[in-house]
Structures are given as structure tokens and as C-alpha cells.
Amino acid sequence: MTGRIGGGSSARTSPNGIYPAYRGANQVGLRASNERLALSLIRIHGQLSKAQIAEITGLTKQTASVIVRSLEAEGLLSAGRPVKGKVGQPSVPMSINPEGALFLGLRLGLRHADIALVDFVGGVLEQRRLSYGAGEMGEIARIAYTAIAEMRSRLTAAQHARLEDIGIAVASDILAAVANGKGTDGPESAWAEFEDLALQMGKETHLSIYLDRDAVAACSAELAYGLAGGAPDFLYIFIGHLLDGGIVQHGRLGFSRRDARPGIGRILVPSASGGVAPLGTSVSVDDVGLAPGSRAPDPELRKWIEATSSSISMAVHSASALATFRGIVLDGLMPQWVRAELVREIREKLSAIGASDLAALFVREGTSDRQAAGLGAACIPLLDRFFLQSDANGPAGSAEA
Template structure:
């Protein structure tokens, strides 16, 4: 990115600060957001982007540096005046424990302040239960901490990324209803109190993935966008004015039940743009349906099925996009998922092509982009939930 491009980006996404000392915490979050979005930021850049005085920015930078949240980069030497020194996020400032509960796998990780996975344990499964989840944490926690070279005291907090109402939709992914029903009355946070010493937050897994894409992804030039995450079931999130919008019950962006035109297979988005659909196709031909969740697999052995699945999923994601655009004028659609990179790119291209052939009268064609985090989005999303709670100004996160 050229300096001119960077200046335009900062100008277009001007985030207003205030020079009042009483709200320094707001301004510190503001500066941290800008540094995270830009990768590194000089005091001059921060002054232009926030509208704060040069002195206020100097005070903020100094405080954040003294707290260990920011690190100095190498000075940028120009032809005139003193060299400017960009500051960047300090990865070692905080470390978080994260637990992803997926319908086909569990993950326990240590994630640093820069959104990098330091260590990770992964366990495939046909379906999750409370007992299996607790056993996984008990068995892997010490290993994950040891691999990260972190003690329990050096972990700031823990977050869980999990689907809402795990006891629902069991027939759709072949899980025994009686075993999944145990989730209805199970208090996972309380159960974890006997295993971990940290405060534990819980976030919907697709919303968490959207948080990770917002915080650690490459969409700083966008303020309003929707996010589709293609997992066992389709899910997603909503970004408004640069912030996650969760809705009054925390379900905003739960795109699975969104209606699509009547067709074979069902009239909900979840009936077409979900990996469980591809699972069934593979199983019907005598293959191993869980192979698609193996990150070492490129899905090439199932290409005769993958192509039709992409076509069907892309067409219905396009329908869902038009429905979403009719409610809010989103500028972009970001598509990610537990997919091989080349499959994700094909799906993005399919959605774009379908939209180009769709009647868009009354709405505007959005940008269609690929997400950047893939399989790890939900695990990183748990850390993003913790970082956002403490270090991000989120005006739209409550469902007002």
C-alpha cells in the first residue's frame, strides 16, 4: 500500500476521538483499533485519523507502550525532519485460552494479542457432548499450555466459541437426539470452573468467526458488510459502522433459517450452503463424509460432487445476499468456511457470477470477497471476543 493509499484509507475511515482526559480509555481503544487495522501506525497518521491533538496522541502512544500493548518498529527516515517511528501491536501483551466447540470437531488453543495461534489441540468427532468436551479440555489443557510455554497465570482469560442451542437440528447432522439433549441444561462455564482458573466468556461460533475476520482480517476499508461462514451448518455475522452487531438475542447473522426459493432439498439457506449437504452426497456414493473436515485433504477425490455442491451453495448464497441487501445496504459480502482455499475461491466466484445474473433492481451489487481465516476462524474468534470486550469500542454490539 502506497502512502497516498494509506492516507486515503485513514481519511475515509476517520474515527473521531476526544481530547478530554476523562475518556482516555475510549481513546486508547481507538488508537489500538487503528494500529491493528493498519498493521503499524505513526503518531502523525493517528493524529490525522482521529482528529485528536498531536499532544494527546503522544500521551496515548506513550501510555500504550508503557503498558506493553504496543511495540516500536524501525524508524522511517525521510529527507526532511526527524524520522517517524511506527508502533504496532505487541503479540506478547496478552495470551488467551480458546475453546471451539464444533459439530464435527473440538479445538483448544492459546492465542496471542496479535491474533496468532501459539499452540493448538484438535480432536475430530462425529458430534459433541458435554462429557466429551470436558474430557477434551482436561486431557489437552496442560499440553496446549506447555506447547505455548505459558503458565496458567500468564493466560488473561478464556472464551468459548460454540453454536447456539447445540441440542437443536440434531437430525440434520445425524447426531443422537438423546445425547445432544444434555446440552440443554448443561452449564459449561460453571463446569469449567473446576478445570480452569480464568474468567470464561461464551460467544456464538459464527459471530466469533465474524469478530475474528473484523479484528484480524483485511477489511479495514469496509464499514458495513455481511459475513457467511460455511461450516457443518451455514452461519455468519453482521458488521455495521465497523462494529459487530449481535442483535437483541445475540442471533444477528444467523443466516441458516433464511428462506430461499422452493427447490429440491429445502427452502432454507442451511439446506444448501452447508457442509452437511456435501457430507450426505459423499455418503450416498459410499465415500467417507468426514474426510472433508481433514485439513490435509484437497477434496479432489470428490470433485464430481464438489462441483454441483458449489453451484447449489453459490446460487442460494446469492439469493440470501439479495435478501440481506434489501434490508441494509451492505457494501461487501465476505465468505469464509472450513474449506480448502481453492474451494473457497470457487465458491466466492460462483456467488459473484450468480449475482451478476440476478435481477438486482432496487439494490446495489456488493463486493464479494473471500475471508482470510478459514478453518481457524472460530478458534481465533473466541480470542477476538475477549480482545473486543476489553480493547475495542463496540457501539453496535448490544441489541438496542
């Protein structure tokens, strides 16, 4: 790592100055936090001047100026053309420098992986799909090392210096397959295999490795570059082989890969057998064989949409009893029209419950299908290293080289 910004999870506070609770601090010891705050503000607004940063955060103009100059010197910010005002010196809008940092993202699925090289503003410089057998760690490692080495060989010297970390997102299907291969029911027991892979990859690449679930990666990309960037508090739901997700508050993820952590998948909902079961294991795209090319609805898929929307609506009602959030972002491995139908059904069911706070929630689709595969994984270290993000989980399974 370059050591730029730094501070780790202890430096993380709130993500931007749009909301009154997000305030900066002038103490020298919080400089790293204030640098993250400035970067986060500029990421959300697109560009800001030093004076605007000071006004939004409550920092002094001098402190804001020092922070911006430091970030510009590090190559993380770029200065735009001065804008003349009515009085005083022209203001200079600052924006994120796309070449300021590079990240690698690796999404591991059951039979293939997607790897992407991503710049500081989420631009995908290169991406590839890698195929392998079902969950064989040695084969996955060999294929991943080869792809990473090839990508790095095409970087310039300047790009090499800006390459920061690697994010690995583990899909629930490969997690379940590894757990079954170990003769256990719970996916938590399979994480040791992926942690070993991350540690070995860190030694091989001399980069820090961030490891987490697919849902965390997808939510990270949603916060950084999706529609949720302007929403500080929402419930994120990702449907794949299992249902995963949790609450995002003040722009910070409140869930992680550890099963003991809070997550919407742990909420109990009525099961088909008449009892109750965790939402996470009650909903799966595998139940109806959803595929990206699926189009026309059929009776089984319609029943699945109805049952899934009912279970999710009940879980949302339960979650709202303990936490405040303004809406729901629904995403997952399904065709866009299926996701749109789920959103519509959830919106109607929440309104039918009769609670004004639930009826007022926004319910919108996520953007994972419009994002390059691997981008979400790259966003895990990107958010952790440079932007204000969750301080609940710490670096997501980071393995220092």
C-alpha cells in the same frame, strides 16, 4: 482479567480512522474507547506514530501522546526506531507488542476440539487437537481442563500475567447433536449446556470465558487477521452443518449466537419442496458429504454448488434492501476449490440480477482454512477486550470467573 483497557461494550465505537465516520473524542471519560481506537488503528496499519494517530482520529496531539504512552507502559505497544523527518523531532512508529496479551481459543466440534494459545498479533504459540465422544459435556470438560492446565504449565511467569481470557466457539454440528439429545429441534435449546460448561470452566481456570458460534469466531478472526480487515462493511457467510453469518458494518459484527438476533440464516429462500425455508437450514456441507480431501467435482456436488449459490444470491439481494455493505466474504468447512467455485457462481448470479449495486459488490473467499484451528475462538475475547468491535451483542456469552 488484568483490567487493562476495560470499558466493555460501552467503550466500543468504530474500528479505525481510515473512514471519515471514525473519530476519536478528547473527553476523559472516553479514554478507554480512545485506547481501543489507537490499538485498532495500529493493528490495521501495522505501525503508526503518535502524530499519525492524532491526524487520523481528530484527537489532539497531547491526547494521542498520553494514550500511546499509557498503552506502551501496559506493554501493549512497542516503540520502533525513530524516523527523522524534514522538520521537528523524529517520529517514533508504534506497533502491537506480540507479547502484550495472550488468549486461549477452544473450538468445539462434534467429535473433536481444537485448542490454541494465541498471542496479541494472532501468532499461534501452541495448538492441539482433542478427541472425545459425541457431545458429552463431562468428557469435553475433563479433556479441555487437562489441555489448558498443560498449556499453562509451560508459560513463563510473565506470560501467566499476560494470559487474559478464553474464547469458546461452538460448531453447529455439536450444537445440533446436543439439541437432538435433549429431544428438541432448535439449537437454541442446547446453549444452556454450553453456558454451564463455560461457567464451570471460568471457575476452574479463574479466567473469563467468551462463548459464541463458530461463525462468530471465524468472522472475528477474519476481521483481526484475515483479508476482511481492510473492509469496513461486508456480509459474512459461513457454511458448516448449517449456514450462519450476518452483516459487519463499520468493522463491527451485527450478529451473534442468539437465534433472535439478526442473521443471514433467517432470510427465507425457495426450498426444494416448492415452498420457502430459512437459508440457515437450507444449506449444509452435510448435504454432499464435503470433506477437506474432496477434489474432483461430481454431478451431486455440482448441483449443490448451483443451488447453494442461487439461495445465497437471493438472500444477499434481500439483505441489500435493508442494509448497506460493500461486499461478501464466504467461508466454511469445505475444500478451497469448492469455496472458489461458490464465489464465482455467486458473483455471476449477482451480476445477472441486473442491479448495479449488487454487481459492484466484491465477493471473496474467507481465510479460515489458512488460519490455525482455535484462532477464531481466541479472537472473540481479543477483539472484545482490546479492539473496537460490536456494541450490539455485548461480551459474547461471557462468564466471569
